[in-house]
Amino acid sequence: QVQLVQSGAEVKKPGASVKVSCKASGYTFTSYDINWVRQATGQGLEWMGWMNPNSGNTGYAQKFQGRVTMTRNTSISTAYMELSSLRSEDTAVYYCARGFLGGLGGDAFDIWGQGTMVTVSS
């Protein structure tokens, strides 16, 4: 079935970087954008950015510009999100999500990964 499977939980120190993976299966990986959305405990959903797995093109929310990098390895149908200069406020669950409509300024997300908990603590 169509699914996105993410890597496991991470614990990082402030100032470090984290790289989360998202492996796609059940569909053609290069046919749909991958987006990243995060959610702090008890809070709402925050969109971080998108990547086109075919071209490698990316677009990031202004808040994360300069700190986030989204990449992919098409040979293994896997997308990656790396966030650097981590601070305590980055503690959250990070989700990858498939964009399936390609709207004017963004997309809606029909398939989500299970989430990866990233904890930033000294």
Place this chain on the structure above:
Amino acid sequence: VIWMTQSPSLLSASTGDRVTISCRMSQGISSYLAWYQQKPGKAPELLIYAASTLQSGVPSRFSGSGSGTDFTLTISCLQSEDFATYYCQQYYSFPPTFGPGTKVDIK
């Protein structure tokens, strides 16, 4: 950036109730709106896109309406599995943004 508000933020209801959640945009977005359901410890699930199109596999008791700046999610007959948090999301303008959420809990 397009901002949205959702009301109410908390809705207490009983099984069998008809419930309505509103989402209002800071500017018009045509029909580029999606609704998601999220249960504790789980990823969000897409319910509706294009304001009123039901995602495949979603029960027909869910419906969406609206265009421009005002949108509504309706659950016609609340079931036990519907107690969750609901988010609206616009994808008309970059960056895509989510509403703050409406938690539906048991009265």
